[in-house]
Amino acid sequence: MENPIILDGRKVAQDVKDRLKPRVEYLKKKGIHPCLATILVGNNPSSATYVRMKGNACERLGIRSKRIHLPEETSTEELLHVIHELNEDHSVHGILLQHPVPAHIDERAAFEAIHIDKDVDGVTSIGFGQTAFQFGRYPSCTPAAIIQILDYYQLPIEGKYAVVVGRSPILGKPVSMMLLNRNATVTTCHSKTKNLPEIVRQADMVVAAVGKPNFIKGEWIKDGAVVLDAGYNEGNIGDADYETCRPRSSAITPVPGGVGPVTISMLLKHTVDAAEAKLAGQTRHVSNA
Numbered sequence: 614m615e616n617p618i619i620l621d622g623r624k625v626a627q628d629v630k631d632r633l634k635p636r637v638e639y640l641k642k643k644g645i646h647p648c649l650a651t652i653l654v655g656n657n658p659s660s661a662t663y664v665r666m667k668g669n670a671c672e673r674l675g676i677r678s679k680r681i682h683l684p685e686e687t688s689t690e691e692l693l694h695v696i697h698e699l700n701e702d703h704s705v706h707g708i709l710l711q712h713p714v715p716a717h718i719d720e721r722a723a724f725e726a727i728h729i730d731k732d733v734d735g736v737t738s739i740g741f742g743q744t745a746f747q748f749g750r751y752p753s754c755t756p757a758a759i760i761q762i763l764d765y766y767q768l769p770i771e772g773k774y775a776v777v778v779g780r781s782p783i784l785g786k787p788v789s790m791m792l793l794n795r796n797a798t799v800t801t802c803h804s805k806t807k808n809l810p811e812i813v814r815q816a817d818m819v820v821a822a823v824g825k826p827n828f829i830k831g832e833w834i835k836d837g838a839v840v841l842d843a844g845y846n847e848g849n850i851g852d853a854d855y856e857t858c859r860p861r862s863s864a865i866t867p868v869p870g871g872v873g874p875v876t877i878s879m880l881l882k883h884t885v886d887a888a889e890a891k892l893a894g895q896t897r898h899v900s901n902a
């Protein structure tokens with residue numbers, strides 16, 4: 614392929630945010646100030662950066678951000694307590710617990726503690742199940758971002774063979790479900806997959822969600838495939854080797870400026886959705902508490 618479409622995540626994110634602005638204004642007029650609580654545990658500098666970016670993006674759009682930073686030595690019980698308090702706090706509409714938390718904490722237990730109405734990042738098992746069954750409100754933000762990019766550029770999903778490399782609970786697994794729900798034929802690969810390059814070579818659409826810099830090679834990419842790189846590694850490096858993948862693809866997300874900014878815009882969208890659901894009084898009917 615001579616001139617692949619460079620899928621401009623900043624443009625997609627701006628479009629999402631522009632459409633949120635009037636909704637935020639309306640909520641405020643009705644006396645509801647949308648609010649996202651972010652929880653950062655420990656001192657991982659890149660996690661701190663992402664959480665700061667999320668909080669700042671909220672505030673730029675007029676969404677309140679309640680930023681909670683807990684020390685590295687926080688116990689699972691202490692973290693659960695903080696989450697329970699946020700569940701009860703009527704001024705908070707969404708809760709984002711930044712992954713990963715320090716290893717001594719039971720991250721799954723912490724995710725599960727988030728009330729389904731406030732699970733704007735689709736991290737609970739109920740949120741995931743609802744995403745898979747197509748009736749839930751908030752899918753995980755990065756998978757939602759990938760779908761948003763495809764739709765913005767009107768790249769068809771139905772009937773395509775999608776290969777997802779990675780199966781984590783908030784990225785590889787849910788994006789596989791979402792692509793399946795859009796009638797793609799999906800293969801999900803992981804660290805025990807044999808012949809990964811051969812599988813990727815069949816794909817019309819490749820989602821890179823591995824967490825290893827430049828892991829997906831250009832030689833694995835079928836001519837004209839669409840490459841969606843969710844990877845975000847030290848030094849702004851994606852999981853797909855951009856220089857070799859780009860010339861073979863028909864469309865590709867760069868890093869930075871691809872999936873990342875759209876992920877943040879989806880988080881804002883889900884927070885506004887949650888505030889609106891509260892205004893409409895819907896949330897009392899859906900509960901995992």
Ligand SMILES: NC(=O)C1=CN([C@@H]2O[C@H](COP(=O)(O)OP(=O)(O)OC[C@H]3O[C@@H](n4cnc5c(N)ncnc54)[C@H](OP(=O)(O)O)[C@@H]3O)[C@@H](O)[C@H]2O)C=CC1
Pocket residue numbers: 755778779780781782783784785802803804805806809821822823824825843844845846852872873876877
């Ligand atoms: N842009 C954004 O908004 C976001 C970006 N990210 C980025 O996406 C990437 C993935 O994140 P995340 O899903 O949380 O990472 P995880 O580490 O949780 O998962 C990585 C997945 O990749 C698989 N994997 C590891 N090595 C190989 C291999 N050699 N061959 C095939 N599969 C392999 C693992 O397999 P197994 O299950 O067998 O261990 C696992 O399923 C990271 O770069 C992260 O920074 C993440 C979230 C949001």
Ligand SMILES: Nc1nc(=O)c2c([nH]1)NC[C@@H]1CN(c3ccc(C(=O)N[C@@H](CCC(=O)O)C(=O)O)cc3)C=[N+]21
Pocket residue numbers: 663666709710711712713734736754755783845849868869870871872873874875876877
């Ligand atoms: N519960 C949870 N949900 C997440 O969605 C989540 C998480 N935990 N843990 C960590 C990863 C990482 N992540 C990023 C989001 C945006 C950018 C982003 O916007 N990056 C900009 C660059 C920003 C810059 O560094 O200047 C870009 O790609 O253009 C990057 C990474 C979300 N994550």
